Amino acid sequence: AQSVTQPDIHITVSEGASLELRCNYSYGATPYLFWYVQSPGQGLQLLLKYFSGDTLVQGIKGFEAEFKRSQSSFNLRKPSVHWSDAAEYFCAVGGTSGTYKYIFGTGTRLKVLA
Amino acid sequence: DVKVTQSSRYLVKRTGEKVFLECVQDMDHENMFWYRQDPGLGLRLIYFSYDVKMKEKGDIPEGYSVSREKKERFSLILESASTNQTSMYLCASSSPGQYNSPLHFGNGTRLTVT
Numbered sequence: 001a002q003s004v005t006q007p008d009i010h011i012t013v014s015e016g017a018s019l020e021l022r023c024n025y026s027y028g029a030t031p032y033l034f035w036y037v038q039s040p041g042q043g044l045q046l047l048l049k050y051f052s053g054d055t056l057v058q059g060i061k062g063f064e065a066e067f068k069r070s071q072s073s074f075n076l077r078k079p080s081v082h083w084s085d086a087a088e089y090f091c092a093v094g095g096t097s098g099t100y101k102y103i104f105g106t107g108t109r110l111k112v113l114a
Numbered sequence: 115d116v117k118v119t120q121s122s123r124y125l126v127k128r129t130g131e132k133v134f135l136e137c138v139q140d141m142d143h144e145n146m147f148w149y150r151q152d153p154g155l156g157l158r159l160i161y162f163s164y165d166v167k168m169k170e171k172g173d174i175p176e177g178y179s180v181s182r183e184k185k186e187r188f189s190l191i192l193e194s195a196s197t198n199q200t201s202m203y204l205c206a207s208s209s210p211g212q213y214n215s216p217l218h219f220g221n222g223t224r225l226t227v228t
Contacts, residue, residue, distance in 0.1 A: 034217075094214050101172070
């Protein structure tokens with residue numbers, strides 16, 4: 001069955017430190033991959049997406065993600081975290097089985113220490 | 115920018131009440147979705163609609179129904195609210211005809227059923 005796993009429920013980093021959030025997926029074909037961010041009390045906002053081509057994709061707010069087919073991973077990175085990055089982050093696979101259905105991971109909550 | 119508006123941020127309802135959650139999008143998107151978000155479970159799809167009067171069940175449709183009479187509006191209906199439907203409900207829309215179109219989310223409705 002198709003699935004998305006975010007192994008880290010909570011991550012705490014200091015402001016200015018680098019960040020990597022992990023995402024692993026299980027999907028037979030080439031996936032459409034997304035990262036979304038949810039600030040407290042808000043809906044989800046798209047950070048970046050991968051469909052094909054260059055495996056390193058750039059997103060908004062200084063985030064990037066790298067698609068690694070051999071590891072079935074799509075990890076999100078940021079070189080220097082800002083306090084405003086504190087939020088919950090969701091990885092998702094879209095367009096599964098030729099439908100409009102998305103599969104979301106369970107999310108990683110990021111805390112940033114001043 | 116796409117705007118997805120959910121009519122209520124917070125709702126408190128009693129067990130057994132019929133509850134309507136309303137969602138409106140302003141970008142002429144054909145696809146609209148209702149998700150439920152619970153801690154540790156991520157986002158789970160309740161229903162989605164790919165056109166007016168068209169709907170498909172998602173992963174957890176039991177206890178819910180939907181209505182799409184106009185393209186811009188997608189309503190989620192709890193026929194007889196129960197306490198286990200206390201949750202955050204997120205509406206989303208996406209561009210037509212593309213399985214990999216990113217989702218655009220509203221800010222959510224936090225429903226409490228007492």
